[in-house]
Amino acid sequence: MSSNIPVPHMPNNTAPDADEIDLFELFQSIWQEKILIVIITAVVTGLALFYALAATPIYQTQATLVPPPAYAIQGYNEGRMEAFRNTGVKELTANEVYSIFKTNLNSSQLRNAFFEEVYLPSLSAEQQKNSRESLLKTFNRILSVKQGDAKTNPNLYLVSAELDNPTEAADWVKQYIARAITAAKLEIENNIEAEQRVHIDALTVKTNSLLAIAKREREDQVNLLKEALYIAESIGLENKASLGGNRYIDNDLIYTRGAKTLRAQLDVLQKRTSDEPFIAGFRELNTQLELLRAYKLDDTNVSVVTIDEAAEVPATPIKPNKKLIVAIGIVLGGMLGVFAALIRSAIRKRKNAL
Structure with missing residues (x-):
């Protein structure tokens, strides 16, 4: 009677054992090539270390700019309001003065002048042979003017420079801001003088x-x-x-x-x-x-901007990041070593099978 009872099909349990054997063999294959892995890792790490040590360090410095306080621009109003009384002239505010400074700070005229007078002379004769477009792109990466958060602090501006010479980087930022200040003061002076001439001419005609x-x-x-x-x-x-x-x-x-x-x-x-x-x-x-x-404008003690944080000579380069480069070298070297070990093991097995 028992011979008529069907025997249920038993699943084949050899697959997990085979997987375990494959993983073990894989580990064995890698272990057998441990010297190759170590050599490749060491070589790649060495190359990464060489690059980290040989690469030219780049230093970054920046200055933070904010509007001037009200008392700092009083030189534009003292004497002027008395001389311009009954003409409808209004006092200049700190925001108006700072707005003129911002316009000059971001002007193409100022940037092009700095490019021609400061950046190009700093290059070697060979570097100056590159196209103007290429040189401008490099210059724009080196020296940047950025606005703070447009919503929370739109009047905050950052002027930064990235160079292989830390002293020169700080000097470039200071020079650029100084040129913007000079340009802003000159524009305000010209505006006041033009206004002065208009009222002088009008009163002269009247008298x-x-x-x-x-x-x-x-x-x-x-x-x-x-x-x-x-x-x-x-x-x-x-x-x-x-x-x-x-x-x-x-x-x-x-x-x-x-x-x-x-x-x-x-x-x-x-x-x-x-x-x-x-x-x-x-x-x-x-x-x-x-x-x-x-009336003669005296803007000697007038400030069109407040340098909240001046550009200092940086002591530590921002790149290359030597630790990161070496770490990447170790990981990449290890991966290449394992890959090479697997290839070598597969070739060896193929030869043995033949």
Whole structure:
């Protein structure tokens, strides 16, 4: 009866054993080639170490820039506001001054000038033979101007340089900022001087116009008095005529003042050397004009930017990272060694099989 009971199929359990044997053989194959692995690892690590030691070290330094405080730009307002009073001119603010500095700091004109005057002369004759485009790309990697976080701190700027000479790197950053400061100050000075010329010209035209009008009015008055004098002398009226009461004397009756009075008035008008005292508000205008002409900007103690962190001479290079290079060399060498060991083991097995 038992012979009719089907026997269940038993799974083949040899596969795991075979896997274990394969892994063991793989490890054995690698172990047999341990000397080859060590040699290849040592060679690759040695090459990596040689590169790390032979590579030119690159140093980085940077300066941090922020807006100037309000007191640092008062030199632009002291004296200027007095000279420009009643002209509608407003005080310059720290943000306005810093905005002009930022524009110059990021200008292509400043960057190109630094490239031509500082970067190119630092290169060897052989290096200068490279294309301008290639040299500009290298220069842009070496010297950079970056803005801080646009949302949290948009007014913060970083100027950095990466060179194989740490002293030169710090000097380049300082030079670049100094050039931007000089350019910003010159632009502000030119703006103020242009504004000054505009107001001087406007006031000069106004005062000259008032003088011309006063002169014409005086000449008209002289002619009027001469005619009145002629009439007074013609009718023999030497002294003032009595018209009864305080009647208004119009231009046609000026002769009634009498020849004596008219001659005295004519003499005064003809001897007058200046009409300025007789022009309402002329002294104030002339004083304003003199102040404008005398104004001279002194920006010696003015700061258009605050160097929050100055560029220092770096002591440690940022690259090459010797430890990282050696570590990569060890890992890569080990991997190449294992790969070579597996290939050598496979070749040996193939030969034995034949």
